[in-house]
Amino acid sequence: MTSFVGSKSLIDFDQKSLAVAAASIAFNPIFWNVVARQEYHNKILTKLAGGNSRLACYGLAVAIFSLGIFRDFLYEQALRTQPSHPLLETGLTKVIAGGLFACGNVLVLSSMWALGVTGTYLGDYFGILMDSMVTGFPFNVTSAPMYYGSTMSFLGTALWFGKPAGILLTAEVLAVYLIALRFEDPFTASIYAKREKEQKKGEKKAL
Numbered sequence: 400m401t402s403f404v405g406s407k408s409l410i411d412f413d414q415k416s417l418a419v420a421a422a423s424i425a426f427n428p429i430f431w432n433v434v435a436r437q438e439y440h441n442k443i444l445t446k447l448a449g450g451n452s453r454l455a456c457y458g459l460a461v462a463i464f465s466l467g468i469f470r471d472f473l474y475e476q477a478l479r480t481q482p483s484h485p486l487l488e489t490g491l492t493k494v495i496a497g498g499l500f501a502c503g504n505v506l507v508l509s510s511m512w513a514l515g516v517t518g519t520y521l522g523d524y525f526g527i528l529m530d531s532m533v534t535g536f537p538f539n540v541t542s543a544p545m546y547y548g549s550t551m552s553f554l555g556t557a558l559w560f561g562k563p564a565g566i567l568l569t570a571e572v573l574a575v576y577l578i579a580l581r582f583e584d585p586f587t588a589s590i591y592a593k594r595e596k597e598q599k600k601g602e603k604k605a606l
């Protein structure tokens with residue numbers, strides 16, 4: 400495929416960096432879901448960490464964080480080789496871009512702050528559960544502040560550089576996160592339901 404529409408293409412599909420960025424965006428949530436479930440069922444990371452599940456979770460946190468930085472780098476590299484669109488190169492677009500980027504980062508950073516390292520990076524799969532559900536900001540604004548915040552930052556970056564290709568990659572980011580949530584939310588809910596059941600059993604024994 401050469402171009403999207405004629406000579407003034409919106410997106411240059413010939414650039415390899417576009418496919419590389421797209422692959423990285425898809426890879427990350429697949430990676431952490433597969434690894435975290437292996438941990439939950441077979442304790443592979445905890446075994447690797449000599450039986451220390453907290454250390455194992457920190458290791459996964461570093462891996463996921465680094466993959467995220469690398470993906471963001473590939474995304475920016477991809478945008479550099481893509482055409483800009485004049486409609487996206489206005490002052491208003493820059494203002495919207497800055498707002499999206501700022502709000503997105505507030506959502507991501509505040510949810511990391513609220514959840515802590517193990518809460519952010521799949522600690523529940525390691526048996527490290529939160530004492531109670533976090534219901535304050537940013538979780539009273541959106542159910543998945545990390546994912547929606549990240550998506551907003553991607554869109555902000557795309558608009559800042561005026562790149563239609565960035566909007567396409569942002570749509571992919573949103574799609575993979577929505578798919579990830581369909582796997583992660585029910586799994587997390589089942590982990591907490593299991594704990595509640597065990598706590599109830601414990602209470603009955605104590606009576």
Ligand SMILES: *[C@@H]1O[C@H](CO)[C@@H](O)[C@H](O)[C@H]1NC(C)=O
Binds near residue numbers: 536
């Ligand atoms: C969310 O909670 C924070 C406190 O954690 C509060 O200041 C804010 O007004 C709440 N927002 C909404 C939309 O309920």
